Amino acid sequence: MAAIIEATDLIVSRGGREVVHVPRIDIEEGETLALLGPNGAGKSTLVFALASLLPASGELRFRGEVVRDHVAYRRRIAVAFQRPLLLDRSVLDNVALGLELRGVPRLERERRAQEALTRIGVGNLGRRPAWALSGGEAQRVSIARSLAVRPEVLFLDEPFGGLDAPTRESAIADLGNAVRVDGLTTVLVTHDRDEALSLADRVAVLIDGRVRQADRAEIVFAMPADPDVAAFVGVENILPARVASSDDELTHLELGQRVLEVTATAPPGEEFPLVGIPPDDVIIARVAPATSARNTFEGRIVRVEPIGRRVRVVLDCGFPLVAHVTHRSARELGLHAGDDIVASFKATVPHLLPRHRRN
Amino acid sequence: MDLILQGLGEAASRLVSLDPDVREATSAALAVSGIATALSVATGVPAGAWLGLSRFRGRKLLLSLVNTGMGLPPVVVGLFVAVLVWRSGPFGGLDWYCTRQAMVAAQYLLAAPTVVGLTAIAIQAIDPMLHLQLSALGATRIQMLGILVREARLPILTAAMAGFGAVISEIGASLMVGCNIKGDTRILTTAIALDTSKGEFGSAFALAFILLLLVFAVNAVTTWAQQRRRPL
Numbered sequence: 001m002a003a004i005i006e007a008t009d010l011i012v013s014r015g016g017r018e019v020v021h022v023p024r025i026d027i028e029e030g031e032t033l034a035l036l037g038p039n040g041a042g043k044s045t046l047v048f049a050l051a052s053l054l055p056a057s058g059e060l061r062f063r064g065e066v067v068r069d070h071v072a073y074r075r076r077i078a079v080a081f082q083r084p085l086l087l088d089r090s091v092l093d094n095v096a097l098g099l100e101l102r103g104v105p106r107l108e109r110e111r112r113a114q115e116a117l118t119r120i121g122v123g124n125l126g127r128r129p130a131w132a133l134s135g136g137e138a139q140r141v142s143i144a145r146s147l148a149v150r151p152e153v154l155f156l157d158e159p160f161g162g163l164d165a166p167t168r169e170s171a172i173a174d175l176g177n178a179v180r181v182d183g184l185t186t187v188l189v190t191h192d193r194d195e196a197l198s199l200a201d202r203v204a205v206l207i208d209g210r211v212r213q214a215d216r217a218e219i220v221f222a223m224p225a226d227p228d229v230a231a232f233v234g235v236e237n238i239l240p241a242r243v244a245s246s247d248d249e250l251t252h253l254e255l256g257q258r259v260l261e262v263t264a265t266a267p268p269g270e271e272f273p274l275v276g277i278p279p280d281d282v283i284i285a286r287v288a289p290a291t292s293a294r295n296t297f298e299g300r301i302v303r304v305e306p307i308g309r310r311v312r313v314v315l316d317c318g319f320p321l322v323a324h325v326t327h328r329s330a331r332e333l334g335l336h337a338g339d340d341i342v343a344s345f346k347a348t349v350p351h352l353l354p355r356h357r358r359n
Numbered sequence: 360m361d362l363i364l365q366g367l368g369e370a371a372s373r374l375v376s377l378d379p380d381v382r383e384a385t386s387a388a389l390a391v392s393g394i395a396t397a398l399s400v401a402t403g404v405p406a407g408a409w410l411g412l413s414r415f416r417g418r419k420l421l422l423s424l425v426n427t428g429m430g431l432p433p434v435v436v437g438l439f440v441a442v443l444v445w446r447s448g449p450f451g452g453l454d455w456y457c458t459r460q461a462m463v464a465a466q467y468l469l470a471a472p473t474v475v476g477l478t479a480i481a482i483q484a485i486d487p488m489l490h491l492q493l494s495a496l497g498a499t500r501i502q503m504l505g506i507l508v509r510e511a512r513l514p515i516l517t518a519a520m521a522g523f524g525a526v527i528s529e530i531g532a533s534l535m536v537g538c539n540i541k542g543d544t545r546i547l548t549t550a551i552a553l554d555t556s557k558g559e560f561g562s563a564f565a566l567a568f569i570l571l572l573l574v575f576a577v578n579a580v581t582t583w584a585q586q587r588r589r590p591l
Contacts, residue, residue, distance in 0.1 A: 048491070051495060053491055053494055053495055071497060071498075071499055074494060074495060074496070074497045075497035077495075078495065078496070079492070079495035081488060081491070081492055081495075083488065085486065085488055085489050085492040087489075087506070087509075087510055088510060097496055097506075098496040098497060101496055101497050101498050101499075101502055102497060145496075149496070149497070155495075
């Protein structure tokens with residue numbers, strides 16, 4: 001795939017401080033790139049800079065050409081913001097606004113606006129005044145407004161942030177369909193890992209204004225590049241280890257008095273790496289199971305706490321370990337603090353990280 | 360008390376019979392203040408929108424001057440315009456002294472700062488993210504200005520009404536530059552002052568009633584605009 005947008009040495013400063021500094025970021029044609037990161041990481045700022053909405057230093061290229069005429073560039077892309085930002089007009093007029101600015105005749109822009117509303121699942125709202133919409137409807141209308149101009153790149157700045165869970169899931173599904181049908185190049189800002197996983201081909205993790213890792217979604221989630229990325233993508237178990245030995249198949253790691261067997265290899269020259277174990281991959285049992293898992297540890301439950309649709313179980317196995325299980329599993333196993341349990345995970349699960357971030 | 364009742368009775372009869380003096384003063388007031396307000400809106404709304412949207416050195420000073428202009432004493436404006444259009448003044452050649460044109464000029468200077476200042480406030484009150492959204496939709500600066508003015512149309516209508524309200528009720532400037540000529544530059548306020556000074560309370564009451572009606576209408580429109588449902 002060819003890069004549709006290439007940004008080099010992109011720097012956005014505020015009050016003399018660099019809030020975003022990205023040496024290089026490419027957006028490939030037809031991909032959905034999720035910009036993932038904690039609040040305040042600079043995700044929206046980076047999107048605004050890529051959309052040429054903020055003064056930024058560096059070079060921005062669109063289809064190989066340096067962006068000089070910013071209005072002309074913006075007319076080939078679209079941005080949907082966190083808030084719907086609708087005008088005091090009818091829904092149809094709002095959705096047609098981008099087309100109106102491009103001088104598209106009224107009949108044509110109304111037809112395209114109606115088409116965009118239908119695609120995003122709110123085709124019945126066209127004649128309503130914008131102020132009469134619910135939050136979820138308004139956000140869909142805002143996305144329809146972006147789709148109506150048939151952008152070559154669609155930027156979405158946490159467009160589902162303020163919605164309740166069911167509305168959000170259905171809006172994400174509708175957007176996902178609309179994007180996939182057209183093969184539309186999309187840049188999605190989110191701090192929601194599930195949203196990134198369900199929509200993105202590629203994920204760029206932004207922390208403190210820097211892209212720490214950009215790769216295919218499954219790689220970023222399975223093999224985070226550094227401890228901050230690992231912590232953000234949900235690898236709660238990031239433990240200091242020492243490489244005891246390694247052979248062709250396995251690396252043996254010492255964690256206190258315990259030894260882990262892992263298939264991952266330590267970063268070159270790293271004798272004391274960090275080992276990341278995703279909590280979803282830790283299996284809890286009352287008795288040691290006869291499985292192929294290379295790592296099985298007896299331990300004790302320190303804490304059991306529900307987190308949304310899962311239960312977080314904090315264990316002491318001679319080293320701290322967190323496991324995520326379903327509510328049903330927690331109920332059936334009767335998990336309580338103080339209980340003795342057995343935790344296991346496969347040798348392929350742990351991922352080894354450098355102890356210190358490398359720039 | 361008798362004097363008041365007598366005056367009110369005469370006012371009623373003058374209003375019912377569409378007294379020519381009352382009619383002339385009303386139409387002159389509406390013409391002068393209407394044109395002055397229209398000119399203030401035509402120039403003040405773009406200027407206010409630009410002032411509300413732009414960021415440049417000296418902008419705060421300019422806004423302070425505009426705000427000061429909103430409280431200009433009419434007699435000071437009257438004096439200023441009178442000197443300008445006086446036969447030997449810089450615009451003496453226009454021969455505007457004691458004409459409606461001079462009254463329009465004076466009232467324009469009174470209304471314009473109000474329109475500019477309130478328009479700037481109305482534009483500034485719009486969510487700054489909407490500016491960004493319009494840019495993202497590909498709006499040029501002129502297009503954005505037009506959309507924001509349309510979006511702020513209700514507060515801008517309030518600005519126009521405030522401007523009209525200020526000039527329809529003023530007397531100082533109009534008296535000084537219009538000379539209160541019957542059938543020409545005599546407007547509601549100057550006619551009320553003259554009739555009161557002559558003890559013709561019936562006529563003064565009739566004119567005052569019309570003036571109050573106009574002020575009420577302006578406030579009714581303004582209240583309606585302010586109470587309208589806000590967009591998202």
